[in-house]
Amino acid sequence: MKKIGFIDYFLDEWHAEKYPGWIDSATGGEMKVAYAYGKIDKPGGLGNAEWCEKKGIELLPSIEAVIEKSDYLIVLSPDYPEYHEELSKLPLQSGKPTYIDKTFAPDRKTALLLFEWAAKSGTPMYSSSAxxxxxxxxxxxxxxxxxxxxxxxxxxxxxxxxxxxxxxxxxxxxxxxxxxxxxxxxxxxxxxxxxxxxxxxxxxxxxxxxxxxxxxxxxxxxxxxxxxDFFGAFIQSLVAFFETGKAVVDLADTVAIITIxxxxxxxxxxxxxxxxxxxx
The missing domain is CATH 3.30.360.10 (Dihydrodipicolinate Reductase; domain 2)
Incomplete structure (x- = not known):
């Protein structure tokens, strides 16, 4: 079984809630979200420890620990792309297939920087709207x-x-x-x-x-x-990316989208x- 690590701004959010079950179902249990890190506890929501206990996912104290223990990485924070530079830097230098959730970056400059990090380290990565x-x-x-x-x-x-x-x-x-x-x-x-x-x-x-x-x-x-079921189709593409390490969205598309x-x-x-x- 391949293990996936979540890296998020806070874990009590819709994508983090749904992805583990969808990935488990799409792979027949061959891939599982096993580890997670959240930068902060959600204001007014579940804390990261409570969220992980509810989901049966191991909360780890750092991004480094998630990278070390995981086969594949998902950087979430879908509604806070301003944190993607901070949350993605180490994953994109890890060499491990990394998916970065929508919206990829807050601006064109950051988008180009993230792709540069991935290219220098040979880290397979992509991002997309479902x-x-x-x-x-x-x-x-x-x-x-x-x-x-x-x-x-x-x-x-x-x-x-x-x-x-x-x-x-x-x-x-x-x-x-x-x-x-x-x-x-x-x-x-x-x-x-x-x-x-x-x-x-x-x-x-x-x-x-x-x-x-x-x-x-x-x-x-x-x-x-x-x-x-576009989310189902997206999860299938995500699983294929993890299996092959081949990005399914051209980086020129992603940079253009963020620029627009x-x-x-x-x-x-x-x-x-x-x-x-x-x-x-």
């Missing part, structure tokens, strides 16, 4: 896409990745500029590609489904609503004006 693996997106023809109109719930800061990740997976990473067109209540971002293609990200209230309309150069369009999010937040300060992205 939405990338929805079967509805996989069934779309990428050829000839001219425009995408994407919709979903949540706040832009931590949920826009769930729309931007599929857009980049379908249209590519050669994004040149962004423009904020929404409001504080309903954020929206226009994404401009080098060749003139465009995509829009639209955030609405709770109860909004993830989905998109894809318009093709042929004049045809396709409308999809995400209803598939970073500059999308900046663009919100000057709505209806294009903001140019840095060159690749």
């Amino acid at each position: 939405l990338r693996f929805a079967s509805e997106y996989a069934g779309l023809d990428k050829e000839g896409i001219q425009t995408i109109c994407s919709t979903g719930p949540g706040k832009f800061a931590n949920y826009s990745i769930h729309q931007i990740e599929p857009i980049v997976a379908l249209m590519g990473s050669d994004v040149k500029r962004v423009m904020f067109t929404g409001t504080d209540h309903s954020p929206a971002l226009l994404i401009g590609y080098a060749d003139g293609r465009q995509a829009t990200v639209n955030h609405f209230g709770n109860g909004t489904s993830f989905g998109m309309i894809v318009d093709y150069a042929t004049g045809n369009a396709k409308s999809i609503k995400i209803a598939s 999010i970073e500059y999308g937040l900046k663009a919100a300060q000057t709505p209806y004006q294009w903001l140019e992205l840095p060159d690749a």
